[in-house]
Amino acid sequence: MNNSPYFLKPASVQSVMLRVLVALLPGIAAYVWFFGAAILLQIALASVAALAAEALMLALRGKPLMLFLTDGSALVTAWLIALSFPSIAPWWLTVLGTLLAIIVAKHLYGGLGQNPFNPAMVAFALMIVAYPQLMSQWPAAGATDFAGQWQAIFGARPLDAISMATPLDALRTALHTADAKASVAGVLGSNPAVGVVGGKGWEWVAAGYLAGGLWLLQQRIISWHMPTAFLAALCAIAGVFSLIDNTQFAGPLFHLFTGGTMLGAFFIVTDPVSGTTTPKGKLIFAAGVAALTWIIRTFGAYPDGIAFAVLLMNIGAPLIDLYTQPPVFGHKDKRGDSR
Amino acid sequence: MLAALLVMALGAVVLGAALGYAAVRFRVEGDPLVEKIDAILPQTQCGQCSYPGCRPYATAIAKGEAEINQCPPGGDEGIRKLADLLGREFKSLSAEHGIEKPKSVAVIDEQICIGCTLCIQACPVDAIVGASKQLHTVIARQCTGCELCLPPCPVDCISMQAIRESVENWKWKYPVFKINPAQREAA
Amino acid sequence: MTALQRLFKFNGGVKPAYNKEASTRLPIAVAPTPTLLVIPLHQSIGGMPRPLVKPGERVLKGQRIGGADGNVSSAVHASTSGTVIAVEMRLMPHTSGLSAMCVVIEPDGRDEWIPHGPFDFRNASPTQIHDYLRDSGVVGLGGAVFPSYLKLNPEKQRNLDTLVLNGAECEPYITCDDVLMRERAATILQGALVMRDMLGAGQVLIGIEDNKPEAIAAMEAAAHAVKTAVGESSVKVVSVPTLYPAGGAKQLIRVLTGIEVPHGKRSTDYGVQCFNVGTAYAIFEAIALGQPLISRIVTVAGNVGQPRNFEVLLGTPMRDLIALCGPLPDSDRVIMGGPMMGLRMPDDSVPVVKAANCVLVGSSDLFPPPPPEMPCIRCGECAKACPADLQPFELYWFARAKIFGKAQEYDLFDCIECGCCAYVCPSHIPLVDYYRFAKSEIWARELAKVSSDEARERYEFRMLREEREKQDHAAKLAAKAVARREKAAAAKTDAAKVATTPEQDEKKALIAAALERVRAQKEQIQPENTINLTPEQVAEVAAIETRRAEIREMAKPHVWQDD
Amino acid sequence: MTSYLFVVLGAVLVNNVVFVRILGLCPFMGVSKKLETAAGMGAATTFVLTMACGASYVIDRWLLIPNQLEYLRTLSFIVTIAAIVQLTELVIQKTSPLLHQVLGIYLPLITTNCAVLGIPLLNVSLRHNFLESLLFGAGSAIGFTLALILFAGIRERLEAADIPVHFRGTAIAMVTAGLMSLAFMGFAGLDKYK
Numbered sequence A: 001m002n003n004s005p006y007f008l009k010p011a012s013v014q015s016v017m018l019r020v021l022v023a024l025l026p027g028i029a030a031y032v033w034f035f036g037a038a039i040l041l042q043i044a045l046a047s048v049a050a051l052a053a054e055a056l057m058l059a060l061r062g063k064p065l066m067l068f069l070t071d072g073s074a075l076v077t078a079w080l081i082a083l084s085f086p087s088i089a090p091w092w093l094t095v096l097g098t099l100l101a102i103i104v105a106k107h108l109y110g111g112l113g114q115n116p117f118n119p120a121m122v123a124f125a126l127m128i129v130a131y132p133q134l135m136s137q138w139p140a141a142g143a144t145d146f147a148g149q150w151q152a153i154f155g156a157r158p159l160d161a162i163s164m165a166t167p168l169d170a171l172r173t174a175l176h177t178a179d180a181k182a183s184v185a186g187v188l189g190s191n192p193a194v195g196v197v198g199g200k201g202w203e204w205v206a207a208g209y210l211a212g213g214l215w216l217l218q219q220r221i222i223s224w225h226m227p228t229a230f231l232a233a234l235c236a237i238a239g240v241f242s243l244i245d246n247t248q249f250a251g252p253l254f255h256l257f258t259g260g261t262m263l264g265a266f267f268i269v270t271d272p273v274s275g276t277t278t279p280k281g282k283l284i285f286a287a288g289v290a291a292l293t294w295i296i297r298t299f300g301a302y303p304d305g306i307a308f309a310v311l312l313m314n315i316g317a318p319l320i321d322l323y324t325q326p327p328v329f330g331h332k333d334k335r336g337d338s339r
Numbered sequence B: 001m002l003a004a005l006l007v008m009a010l011g012a013v014v015l016g017a018a019l020g021y022a023a024v025r026f027r028v029e030g031d032p033l034v035e036k037i038d039a040i041l042p043q044t045q046c047g048q049c050s051y052p053g054c055r056p057y058a059t060a061i062a063k064g065e066a067e068i069n070q071c072p073p074g075g076d077e078g079i080r081k082l083a084d085l086l087g088r089e090f091k092s093l094s095a096e097h098g099i100e101k102p103k104s105v106a107v108i109d110e111q112i113c114i115g116c117t118l119c120i121q122a123c124p125v126d127a128i129v130g131a132s133k134q135l136h137t138v139i140a141r142q143c144t145g146c147e148l149c150l151p152p153c154p155v156d157c158i159s160m161q162a163i164r165e166s167v168e169n170w171k172w173k174y175p176v177f178k179i180n181p182a183q184r185e186a187a
Numbered sequence C: 001m002t003a004l005q006r007l008f009k010f011n012g013g014v015k016p017a018y019n020k021e022a023s024t025r026l027p028i029a030v031a032p033t034p035t036l037l038v039i040p041l042h043q044s045i046g047g048m049p050r051p052l053v054k055p056g057e058r059v060l061k062g063q064r065i066g067g068a069d070g071n072v073s074s075a076v077h078a079s080t081s082g083t084v085i086a087v088e089m090r091l092m093p094h095t096s097g098l099s100a101m102c103v104v105i106e107p108d109g110r111d112e113w114i115p116h117g118p119f120d121f122r123n124a125s126p127t128q129i130h131d132y133l134r135d136s137g138v139v140g141l142g143g144a145v146f147p148s149y150l151k152l153n154p155e156k157q158r159n160l161d162t163l164v165l166n167g168a169e170c171e172p173y174i175t176c177d178d179v180l181m182r183e184r185a186a187t188i189l190q191g192a193l194v195m196r197d198m199l200g201a202g203q204v205l206i207g208i209e210d211n212k213p214e215a216i217a218a219m220e221a222a223a224h225a226v227k228t229a230v231g232e233s234s235v236k237v238v239s240v241p242t243l244y245p246a247g248g249a250k251q252l253i254r255v256l257t258g259i260e261v262p263h264g265k266r267s268t269d270y271g272v273q274c275f276n277v278g279t280a281y282a283i284f285e286a287i288a289l290g291q292p293l294i295s296r297i298v299t300v301a302g303n304v305g306q307p308r309n310f311e312v313l314l315g316t317p318m319r320d321l322i323a324l325c326g327p328l329p330d331s332d333r334v335i336m337g338g339p340m341m342g343l344r345m346p347d348d349s350v351p352v353v354k355a356a357n358c359v360l361v362g363s364s365d366l367f368p369p370p371p372p373e374m375p376c377i378r379c380g381e382c383a384k385a386c387p388a389d390l391q392p393f394e395l396y397w398f399a400r401a402k403i404f405g406k407a408q409e410y411d412l413f414d415c416i417e418c419g420c421c422a423y424v425c426p427s428h429i430p431l432v433d434y435y436r437f438a439k440s441e442i443w444a445r446e447l448a449k450v451s452s453d454e455a456r457e458r459y460e461f462r463m464l465r466e467e468r469e470k471q472d473h474a475a476k477l478a479a480k481a482v483a484r485r486e487k488a489a490a491a492k493t494d495a496a497k498v499a500t501t502p503e504q505d506e507k508k509a510l511i512a513a514a515l516e517r518v519r520a521q522k523e524q525i526q527p528e529n530t531i532n533l534t535p536e537q538v539a540e541v542a543a544i545e546t547r548r549a550e551i552r553e554m555a556k557p558h559v560w561q562d563d
Numbered sequence D: 001m002t003s004y005l006f007v008v009l010g011a012v013l014v015n016n017v018v019f020v021r022i023l024g025l026c027p028f029m030g031v032s033k034k035l036e037t038a039a040g041m042g043a044a045t046t047f048v049l050t051m052a053c054g055a056s057y058v059i060d061r062w063l064l065i066p067n068q069l070e071y072l073r074t075l076s077f078i079v080t081i082a083a084i085v086q087l088t089e090l091v092i093q094k095t096s097p098l099l100h101q102v103l104g105i106y107l108p109l110i111t112t113n114c115a116v117l118g119i120p121l122l123n124v125s126l127r128h129n130f131l132e133s134l135l136f137g138a139g140s141a142i143g144f145t146l147a148l149i150l151f152a153g154i155r156e157r158l159e160a161a162d163i164p165v166h167f168r169g170t171a172i173a174m175v176t177a178g179l180m181s182l183a184f185m186g187f188a189g190l191d192k193y194k
Helices: A013-035 A038-061 A065-069 A073-084 A091-109 A119-130 A146-153 A167-176 A184-189 A202-218 A225-244 A252-257 A261-268 A279-299 A306-323 B002-025 B032-040 B054-063 B075-086 B118-122 B181-186 C126-135 C176-199 C213-230 C249-257 C277-289 C318-324 C381-385 C392-400 C404-409 C420-424 C431-493 C502-524 C535-555 D002-014 D025-030 D035-064 D070-095 D097-103 D106-112 D114-125 D130-158 D170-187
Strands: B104-108 B158-162 C037-040 C064-067 C082-091 C099-107 C162-167 C203-209 C235-240 C272-276 C295-302 C308-313 C331-336 C358-363
Touching: A013 A038, A013 A073, A013 A202, A013 A261, A038 A065, A038 A073, A038 A091, A038 A146, A073 A091, A073 A119, A073 A261, A091 A119, A091 D170, A119 A306, A119 D170, A167 A184, A167 A279, A202 A252, A202 A261, A225 A252, A225 A261, A225 A279, A252 A261, A261 A279, A261 A306, A279 A306, A279 D170, A306 D130, A306 D170, B002 D035, B002 D070, B032 B054, B032 B075, B032 D097, B054 C431, C037 C082, C064 C099, C126 C277, C162 C176, C162 C249, C162 C277, C176 C203, C176 C213, C176 C235, C176 C272, C176 C277, C176 C295, C176 C308, C203 C213, C203 C249, C213 C235, C235 C249, C249 C272, C272 C277, C277 C295, C295 C318, C308 C318, C318 C331, C318 C358, C381 C392, C381 C420, C392 C404, C392 C431, C404 C431, C420 C431, C431 C502, D002 D130, D002 D170, D025 D106, D025 D130, D025 D170, D035 D070, D035 D106, D035 D114, D035 D130, D070 D097, D070 D106, D070 D114, D106 D114, D114 D130, D130 D170
Parallel strands: C162 C203, C162 C272, C203 C235, C295 C358
Antiparallel strands: B104 B158, C037 C099, C082 C099, C295 C308, C331 C358
């Protein structure tokens, strides 16, 4: 029989995970509206693959199957993978990424709660390193023809017909090709994929994520530290550099509403397992992700930097936590970084 | 060819001289490590490690002559600490040196004791009091449970008794970890 | 009187369902004397008292049956008159289910007091007060049972600004302090004034959670009465926000004064001393009436028909108390204390002791078994709830893997085991159990370390002694050999009469040489690396030593000053 | 001036000696169990590597090239490094016996740390001047130290994780190193920007 405390607050891992999934729905709805139902197919693929991999690993490790399978954590990983991968990527890309995420990044480290790296971002980074072409084929806004997308996913039809580069990718390619005349305004102005502030259609998906994220904040599933620090730091860095030279550096609004910024801010950076946990550490961690994201987007070789930025900060998370321990009751004056 | 030889010879001389100087300048005497190892050992002085006491064993470990898994009273916990201190891999207790037993103390059966003082001479920590032809008794608080007094006793009047659990020394148990019972053994 | 006090906040805390109303509907009842009293000798923090009575002896009510032993220990008394029928090991009110020495008394029904009278503490020396309170067995009645005489020692108190009276009583179900304040406010206040005079404190702050308006009103009325009667205006009744664990001594001191008393420090170092209201009541009885602590108010609540507070003789079996309240058939456990921190009892036969503020009857409906433990997802809820500002999930992470050193680095010993973290944990991890486990392992290790250090010293001394004996022996042999040779030589040459006996000189020289060798050996034990150090290294060594001292300090058994 | 900055940044992050060049894995795996030892090993390697880069440049430039003895490069570099390591070991043994004991067999191992030989050789093939050689050596060593310390931070936490039995210890450390390497691939292209 258990010891004190003898009664617990009604809360469970499952309800936390479920609410995260619910918070993703507005973004997914916008995704379907602008880019077709392919994303639902990808989510289904990733979910099935994740649950299968989870069940396999749990069975191999001799853990109670139903208890852990129903905790929802595998589904969260699966959905994040589906949402961060191009929705018209071939089916095996999503499935392979999901399997690697669940098996290598999660269960080899002991499963839920013990993985030092964000599994979804491990999947993204592995796949973009291995298949850079396939990972850069994004659907064009308005291309909602499901039959064509089905064919793209299951391999019958060449991708190019329905895909185009994202604004981030286009901008990076243009500025990197040492074309002296290329400027942010020039590249973005002529690009049909660009909408009001970010990618056409993508900005609405981002708004959906933002809405879901705000709901998560209101539900106290995530704390304000990470999203705020992430978005503020990204704004600040992008703002300063675009002030310095707005032909070479895109402005803050562009950075906020393109790529995976909003998904990252509320659903990826906020992962408590692989991130930091102290209040100060959370601020440092999220600001670090923002800085690295901006650096990789601007100077690096990959179109979006969030995955790498998150993984890089994951590496430093234990140390950040170690050196930002909040002072303990009664030790407020002398503690700080004394460890 | 000659140039090559000269260059290498020159290098050898210069580096040799530098090293030779350093060896003299930075000579180290004594071994503070022994103290640190000795502090980890349980000080039962039982000799199960095949050394005459804890300190000799510590010296042997520091010199690299002994393995770290030869101390049964220290148990796995002690080996882990040694492994941590020395940056070596953890090894489980070597079977030839004994097994980890619950901590116990020696008790002399006063009906049988003949007062021969042999156990007094054997006790490494002077925890047995008595005199020739007089009853001996063990100071339980200072007994390390090394069992060295058992063999010399001619009448086998000494027995080891495990320390009983009381409200004072009772320990909270490891919470039952329902997810993975195998981990408890491993951890 | 309550309005002007500025309040502070502590971080964390939770708001569980309080369930306090049911047991406050009826006034305090006096529980009947049971057929058999089992009085454990060890009822306070510190050393086990010595038994002062033998089986067969007749004892009077209030007679000392256990004498304080050691510097920290408190006396135990017979709760009523009767015959001692045994001094033996009996089941203790402790989760371990182990037994300890108890005095078993069969009451004779006459309830005959031992002669007693008031104690004039104003004209007594500090030592007399110390001994009197120790022998009257008053300990903190908030649950920590720390001997009160150690906290009322006027010699040690300097510049004590504030005496805090703890009436917060934050644990769900428990109402013993609440009803005591409602019904006996004047007595509590008298006790508080006695303590204030002993300590020479400036003001008295009585902190009561704002979910006990009747108790606040009663205490205010009493404070007002004192003010009008004797012009005593140093007493303030302060209503504090209801938030578990506001009744923890450190949390209440923080709320009332803004001072945070760190772990391992005494609150008196910060000019504050804190007592439970029940302790104040007991102090009054001990000083003004001369009655030692033989009874206390106990809440009986939980899975019973009519929860209520009783004035209970110490040693009364919990079963008898529960029977008075109409236990419900599905009851499956008895808890001493509240649902957040209470200890599960091995069965319902264990006696009420000084620590028992509440006898909580549980059932699987009332306190359902926790859902299966899930892995920690580091969500940080526990850190938000922790009133000691710890990182409970880190403590858990290392305690689970038995990496105790790391757990200690994360200030395991600042944990007050309030249960907030486990209460909010979405993974239903029994966090406090992990901390209790880690703490008791670390204490055991510290004890083992002390005894191994002692063994090392004794072993080294023995080695030294054996070496000395060997050398002495060798010296003796050598001296004898020399003497023999000389005797032979003397006999041979017939040249006698050497002024002094060379034998003695030789022996002395040999002994001196042996001593010298021993001394030299001792000196050599100094490790070489402690000489010729740079100032930085010396500083580093000193820093390491202080850190070690701190760790030793931290690892000392944790003493609550919660009363 | 910026070119020197790029040499250092490139060596620390973009072409991190451990994660990208995959050099010096033995000490990386061996001495990363605890934060303090990792920092000590990193410091020792930084010292040795910087010294080795300076010394090897001098030897290469003033001894080997004038005498057309380039074929002795590897040999003479190894000798130089071995001597510097020996020197470092003596100094550490005197100044910090515990660090010496903890680093144990890994200290002489710096001799065979391929990073310590590889970086001076890279210096030659990249035609670095003396200052660049020193900076490249120091930068690489800082990258090595960074990798070591970050890795140690993760390993200290992994020590308490419920890792499947067959993956405990070195196995999971290798997986982790691989994933860290993956993360560092995010820096790709940074040193080639315009």
